[in-house]
Amino acid sequence: MVAAMVKRLASLAATLAAVSMVIFLVMNVLPGDPAAVALGTSAQEDTLAALRHEMGLDQPLPVRYVHWVGGAITGDFGTSATYGVPVRGLIADRLAVTLPLAGMAILLSMLLALPLGILAASRQNGAADWIATIFSQLGVATPNFWIGLLLILVFSTALGWMPSGGFSGWNDGMINGIKQLFLPAVALALPQAGVLTRVTRAAVLDVLSEDFVRTARAKGLNRRQALFRHVVPNALAPVVTILGLQFSFLVAGAVLVENVFTLPGLGRLAYQAFTQRDFLVVQNVVLFIAALVVVVNFLVDLLYLFLDPRLRSSR
């Protein structure tokens, strides 16, 4: 168990280092001069040179990389050109929106998908199974940002029940914050729930055909008892894995949904920085998001280790 942990930690560190190198190379080696982009086409040569020096662009690439990553590890992401404040503070502020949004979306998708998937598998080819199949097919095929637009159309424009967007911060109280994030979270959750329903159904069906389930029934457990004591716990591992793999899509979805609902989250920060050509912010937010995806997958891997003891010795 300890050896497996150490190996995974080393692999995590290597992946993070490689991720940062890829971002640095794409943002700094590909043609294009951030200083020229920042100043526009009419910039004087000496102003350009001064800005390049200020941005550290006149240093050799390896020096710039080490400087950037060294800063990032200690939490110093530099200062944004357009916002004029440290990037670290920007990221922290925006995380206070994106993390609760993602958390609510994951929770909502599990609340929808787990019961539906389990019910569909336990009554295969019944009405619940049909509903689950249609729901998951539609969920997977529908773009989350469009669901967001429809929710605005119905619940804000037509009915006026919910705000159509914006976020006034957590200082106005928990309930108010959750209310403002609710529609965006639903838009993010529905496609996720589509995927999860399908995976849950397949996982439960797989376990249902195992011998130990038949043994449990033979020992006198009824269907429901066997389902919740033996089938569901064993079906959780693949569900958790998919949840981890889907995290990447959730983050990409958050970029879109935050833009639909004009939420000041991490995705909208990256997008605004991109349109304002504030590439230092783009570079750092991309690093942050990619690192988040890697770490979440690492944690899911650990959880999997915990859920499935057979994996502890191998690999």
Add this chain to the structure above:
Amino acid sequence: MPRHGKLLLGGAITALFLLTALIAPFWTPAAPTRIAIAERLKPPLVAGLLGTDQLGRDVLSQLMAGATNSLSIAIASVLLGAAVGTAIGLLAATRRGVVDELLMRAMDVVFAFPPIVSAMMLAAALGTGRMTAIAAIATFMVPVFSRLTRSAARRILTHDYVLAARAAGKGSRRIALEHVLPNIAGDIVVQATIQLGLAILTEAGLSFLGLGLAPPAPSWGRMLADSVTYIGAAPWLAIAPGVTIAFSVLGLNLLGDALSDLVDPRRRQGR
């Protein structure tokens, strides 16, 4: 859903989508980019089958032209991602050892970048446009195809006929191309069909953010982005492109599922 139902429905929707994408460059009810301010924001059936947008452009014609753009970008991304990913997967499976380990760790690195995020990074470096969209979507598919190919190829490599081929003096490359690839082609085609749906969703997201095709080239994602301003006055502008995207992706997913059942007979029991 019964297998033939999925195959028929998915096949029919996909055929309609393909046909539209092929016809649109030659014929649409109106020129998709023709601006007619006098005809702006007309509801469906008042002007054209699906109404007009804020510049008086015919919505149906834009959707048809958008199908061509959407499908061409999706196909190019999937072909690129599948070709690179399959090559990497085959290499990893046949070489094993350090090569395998390095390639698969590299795939973990690529997988860390959600497609919208990598598109923003690439667009910052290269500018927006068709090539950036294709590169960003294809990049995300490489790990998917390489992992699939690697695990499928490793399964094939344990078969006796591979041992026989090796005993007959065939090298790794010939075994990979002559014995492994033909046997896993079905899995790759199934995955490509499903990834095509994902590529269409991603492309719509990219053009929704303005990271896709430059205007005035019609695209489903940008039609939705434009509709936000008029959502109260002209809801049809927000509904038609979304339904079109969902319908197209649904068709490809159903087709992918049905093909997957055909390729893997063990799944024919309605799993």
